[in-house]
Amino acid sequence: MAAPSLISKLNTLVQILLVILVVCDAGPWPLPDLLIEGLIWGALATTVLSGLDYVVVWYRRARMRGWLD
Secondary structure, three states: OOOOOHHHHHHHHHHHHHHHHHHHEEEEEEHHHHHHHHHHHHHHHHHEEEEHHHHHHHHHHHHHHOOOO
């Protein structure tokens, strides 16, 4: 069973926050470019880390079950 990891949950939070703030920036509340750029890089980093985490976890599970022998 696939359960979300902590980094995956953080990634989801960062992505949702990024979307909300981009919409706010385009509409009623102009925000500093540095904030948006920081969230973009944060979303990129947590996406990559989350993906790597899932690869490592599922690789280990497959090895333990003998699927990769």
